[in-house]
Every structure is written in structure tokens, then in C-alpha cells.
Amino acid sequence: MPVLAENVLHFARILRGAGLPIGTDRVMDAVRALPLAGIESRRDWHATLSALFLTRHEQQVIFDEAFAVFWRDPALEQRMMAAMLPKVAGRMAGLGARASPRVAEAFITNTQPTPAVENPEQIEVDASLTFTATERLKHLDFEKMTGDEWREAKRIVAGMRLPVPDVRTRRFKRAPTGAAIDLAATLRRLARDGGQIARIVRREPRLRAPPIVVLCDISGSMHRYSRMFLHFLHALVRDRARVSVLLFGTRLTNVTRALRHRDVDEAVDAVCAAVPDWAGGTRIASCVHEFNFQWSRRLLGQNATLLLVTDGLDRDDAPGLEVEMARLHRSSHRLLWLNPLLRYEGFEPRASGIVAMRPHVDAFLPVHNLESLRTLGKALSPHSRLSS
Structure with missing residues (x-):
């Protein structure tokens, strides 16, 4: 044989x-x-x-x-x-x-074996053709990519950065040209110098990156999109502080620590090993309920933005989904729903899960190609007016 x-x-x-x-x-x-x-x-x-x-x-x-x-x-x-x-x-x-x-x-x-080339000629790359290929890749659906296109998309995603603006906190820091006077520091300097005022100490509000929390669906219908989004989240976790990532299918799993591996392939493999229900069913209501009562207070403080990545197709069709989504929305500073089904023109929310979830989000956005990931930064801007 x-x-x-x-x-x-x-x-x-x-x-x-x-x-x-x-x-x-x-x-x-x-x-x-x-x-x-x-x-x-x-x-x-x-x-x-x-x-x-x-x-x-x-x-x-x-x-x-x-x-x-x-x-x-x-x-x-x-x-x-x-x-x-x-x-x-x-x-x-x-x-x-x-x-x-x-x-x-x-x-x-x-x-088809690659033929050996004797006396290879110098090949000139046309910049316009390269640009066209890149533009095509930006708008190509993740589900339709070939192996080479998938690898190139992962390379592009690894270099993406999410331009989330810093927010003003209630704490202050020293600033030579600050608009406010730091009275306590000025009095301490006055006492130290024997009552002579040498210079008034000024301060300004401290800016800090707001927390970002991601709830990502890893069910069978979301497999191709959630796997590419994990590469995007790896770059996000490595680039910013206070980013938390939880995956859900039939249960909820925190994978933030696994995504902190330096190598993206090792990080994704560690995530897949930590999640027992990868590419299985979906129980959105029970997973959101678990997040509300176990993780919400720990992660959704200080103007946190929540990214919910799911197609909204719930296997159980549980009745408490609308109540849990309303609670989740109240706990978040902003709640953005990223749904790959929006890639279809004329998409209508007919599934019961989508109907129950959509009224409780601040923005309803697609997440099916590279361009949709680039526009995500605009949605996170505090001045964006994206409709839900």
C-alpha cells in the first residue's frame, strides 16, 4: 500500500x-x-x-x-x-x-512545483498595483480570504492601533503652565521658604486611558471573525493598559492573561487551550448575566467602554436577555455592538436575540474586514455620533 x-x-x-x-x-x-x-x-x-x-x-x-x-x-x-x-x-x-x-x-x-529559474531577471513592483491589492484586502470579507490573504491580514492587524483618546480624571498633576493653582503645594513651599513666595505652584487635570472591556462571541457562526479579532485584541492588549478580554460561547472565560504573550500565535494558541467551548453553541443571556454579577463592578468603572462582538444568534433563546442587556448598558460608559452580519446589504434584525439586544447599545457596527476594524477607532471617539 x-x-x-x-x-x-x-x-x-x-x-x-x-x-x-x-x-x-x-x-x-x-x-x-x-x-x-x-x-x-x-x-x-x-x-x-x-x-x-x-x-x-x-x-x-x-x-x-x-x-x-x-x-x-x-x-x-x-x-x-x-x-x-x-x-x-x-x-x-x-x-x-x-x-x-x-x-x-x-x-x-x-x-504545481515551483520551477527553478536560471538567470532570474530583475522584477520591478508597480506601486499602483500594490496599492490596489492592499485596498482590495481592506474590503475583503474574512470568510472569503485565501490562506495568503489571511496571513497578510493578520500582519496588518498586528500593526493596528486603537486611537482611543484619554479622558480627564478627578486627580491633578503638577504643571508649570496649569490653569489651576495647587494651593496645598504652594502653602508647603511657602512654609519651607520661611514665608517668602518664590513661585506659585500650578496644576492641571490628569489624563488617563479609559478601560476597554471586550466580550467576544466564539461560537461556530463567529469562528472565522472572532479568530481574526483575537489578533486585533492581542495588539490592543500589548499596546494599552487596562484592557480586559472575555470570550463566551456556552460559558464565560477571561483570557486577558493569555493574550499578554509576546508572540501572537502563542497567545492565540493559549486562548484556544483555555476556552473549552470554542466554536460550539451560544448562550448569550446566561453569559451576559454571569458577566453582570461577577465581572461588571471590577471591570466597568472609570468610564469603561464595552465592545460586544457577536452576531446575536442565541441558541437557547433565553427570555432574560433584554433585562441583562439593559443592566449591562447602564454599567458601561459606552456599549458598542460589533456584528459581522452587517456586511449584508439590507440587513434586518429579525432574530429574537438581535431584537432584544439592539435597543441597549450606543452603536451598531460591522466587524467583517480590515476596514471595519480601522473605523472602530472613530466609534470610540467621545465626539462620534454613530447611531445605534
């Missing part, structure tokens, strides 16, 4: 190129399991590889597209020796427009 093992390994590389995490151990299990499960039927072949390679439901679409292109030999359904398939080269002819960009890119990358 050497050809069987080689083709299974090649198929695993295709899936890895499309973004599915498949290790060598699963490839070895597949090589051992396929002869035992039976290779007479294409359906059995598909079910065996699917059970061994997939860990989440949303990966099924990518797997099915890659399987249909890679294992499309018609003899696979008719002969038991279908394991002796030829090499994968040439199978791109049947890919067509039905495959997602991630699958198409994975096949091209893993089936």
Missing part, C-alpha cells in the same frame, strides 16, 4: 494548506484505518477520512470540496483497488468555480 499512504499524505497536505489542522498522527491513523474500514465504497472512504481528519463541524465544507476534487477517480466506487490512484497532478481541471478560494489555493500550492 505505498501508493495509498502517499496519496493520503498528499491529501492531508491539501487540507493543511486550506487551513485544517491535521497532524502526522492522523495521517498514520488514516493509512491504517482505510484498509480495515473498506475501500470498496466512496462513501465509506469519505466517512473514514472525515472522522479522522475533522475536529469541528464548520471544517466539513472545506473537507467535502477538497475530497470531491482529489478523490474523483470514477473507479473508486467500482473497484476495491481504488487505493492505487495515480498522483494528484492534473486534478485541478475539475476544480472550477465551485471550490472556495482556500481549497483552490491549497491545490495550486501543493500540486
